[in-house]
Amino acid sequence: MNISPKEPNSILRHLIGESGWTLEEFARAVNALGRGQGIPLRYDRTSVAHWLTGSRPRPPVPDVVAQVLSRRLGRLIRAQDTDLLSVVVDPTDATPLTQASLIEDPVLRLLALCRLELAPSGCAVIAAHAFRLQEAAVPPPREGAPSGGSRVSSQPSARPAGGNVLPMVGRARVAHAALLERMLSSYADLDEEFGGGRARTSLATCLADVAVPLLASTAPPALHDRIRSLSAQLALVLASMHADSRAEGAAQIYQNAALHLSAHSADPATPALALQAMSSQASRLGHDWYALGLAARAVGATDEYAASAVRGLAFQRRAVAHALVGQYDAASEDISSAREILRQDPYSAHPLIPASAAAFHESAARVHEVAGDTRRAVKAWLASIDHRAQPLQRSGVLAHASLAGLMIRTGHVQAAYPHVRAFAARHHDFESARVHEARVRLVEQLRPFRSHAAARFMLQHLEPAEMFGGNGTSAPTTAASNAVGG
Known part of the structure; x- marks a missing residue:
């Protein structure tokens, strides 16, 4: 209407x-x-x-x-x-997801979002929400808090005016923070291992039933600060799951929720991670200048207190964003900064950045690819794959697809075979729109070469029934096998 x-x-x-x-x-x-x-x-x-x-x-x-x-x-x-x-703003025009995202208190906002996610009609509501171009600013620190890494977290306001809204668990303990850390590691792994569609509802339940009550509990400032940061990072994992399902509007709302929730903590990593996620999303959607602004804010949000993995990733994200708007000198400077951070602390890790070296080489590959330097891009993609402890998780599978696509576009169809094969070996295992879209792109790129035996064999891996009719499972001919290296 x-x-x-x-x-x-x-x-x-x-x-x-x-x-x-x-x-x-x-x-x-x-x-x-x-x-x-x-x-x-x-x-x-x-x-x-x-x-x-x-x-x-x-x-x-x-x-x-x-x-x-x-x-x-x-x-x-x-x-x-x-x-x-x-x-004249009609309240009925705002979707329930928009209404939840406008709640001022970050803890109440997170609870409202998760409850909506778990509602019977939640999937339809979330799917109907669009990404919005907006100003994304880090909220100011609470009144009286010093700036920098010495910020001290305040206690939560668990009971806002109007009654007992948040569930209470009493006093949070160190074991509760350890539980959130285990949840963060587990759900980040599930997202990577099986795609964003597998455990999204489960994570929303854990946020509503575990994280929010702890955020509403009393705790010493340092412990409450830790709980706040971990809860925000869990929200970022949920945002990643939505983005992987192409629910970009919902992903953006959870990113903003994480940004606002972490803005009052002493941890400089979480706001930077939220801004990096926002910038990556904007780049995926083609908003290159908007992505660059967010990436610049991510770099500005890090300081000497942030883990090296987080600082390095911030420079990598800005490098890619610079390249996408044609600022190749600035991109090269950021890649050099990220390389130096990695050199100084090669073993720095974070639950949301499991492979720092792989992430660096992937960013370098994207910069080289945008700049038109195919040789260096291929080399960087190969290094990114080699530095992954589990190369067939989603990020590794997508790296194989990206490298294969680059090789096909530049006419090196036969060289793409091992990477198409690595992708095809696992792409069915993911409930992931990004993996599905990567498969579709590879098929589209290979079809013009289907007169070549190697291309036909790769298409058989990617779409056997569609390409060959019937079950499409016959073994490749000797000629085709020889063409792709056996």
Whole structure:
């Protein structure tokens, strides 16, 4: 249902005119971006014409439109800049997920998000939420807290005005923090090992039933600070699971929840990790300048108290973001900084960064690839794969897919075979939209070469029934085997 004001939308008309698109092209771009974020949209030129005459679509469509225009015009355009939002805000226009994300208290916000996630209609609500271009700022430290690594955490306000909202467990103990640490390690491993769709509901349950009660408990400042940081990092894992399922709007909301929850702790790592995740997401969605701004904030959020793995990753993320906007000298400087951090502390680790060296080489590969240096990109991708203790977890499988895609695009189809084979060996094991999309890309890249035996053999690994008909399980011919190295 649309809300129809009286005035035509001259602002949107101007923006579409500036884009150079026809109304039909604009509608197709909106539909495509929505599909990429798990939001099925089916607009056409008539729909856009209705918007121009004054009708306003329900959320999340205005946010999708803003993203499309931002990518096309190369500057930040928010939903309110399109004049597609109602002048008088109707509370029914805000989705339950949006309403939960607007709760000011970070602990109450996290509880509301998790409860929504676990509700019977939670999946549909979450899938309908769009990513939003917005200002992402670290909230100011609480009143009276010193800046820097010497911040001291305050006790939580467990009972806000209006009654007993949060569950209480009494006094938190060191063992409770150890429990959160084990949960963080376990769920981060599950996300990597099986994809974001496998344990998302389980993690939301643990956050609601374990982390939130501990956040509402009394504890010595240092212990409460630790619980706050660990809870925020668990929220980041849940955000990663949503992003891996292409629920980008939900991922963004959990990233913001983690950022706000960790802003009052003494740990400099968690805000930096949240900003890095936000920047990576923005890059994936094609918002390159927006991603660079977030990456710069991630670097600024780290200090000498942050683990080397976190500091190094911040510089790596900014390097990739610099490369994506064509600032190759700045990207090279950031890669050099990250390399020096890794050299000084090669064994630094973090539950959310299990392989620091592999992450560094992957970032270097992306920078070289964007810069057009294929030889160095291939070398860096190989180093990234070699530095992974478990190369067939999701990040390793995706690294194989990225390297194979690079080789195929540059005409080295036969050289891509071992990496396609490594990817094909595990891609069915993941409940992951990113892994599925990587398979689709590889198939699309290989199809123009299907006259080559090596390409046919790789396609048989990736799509046996589709490519060859029947069960597609016949053994490859000797010629095909020889073409790909046996």
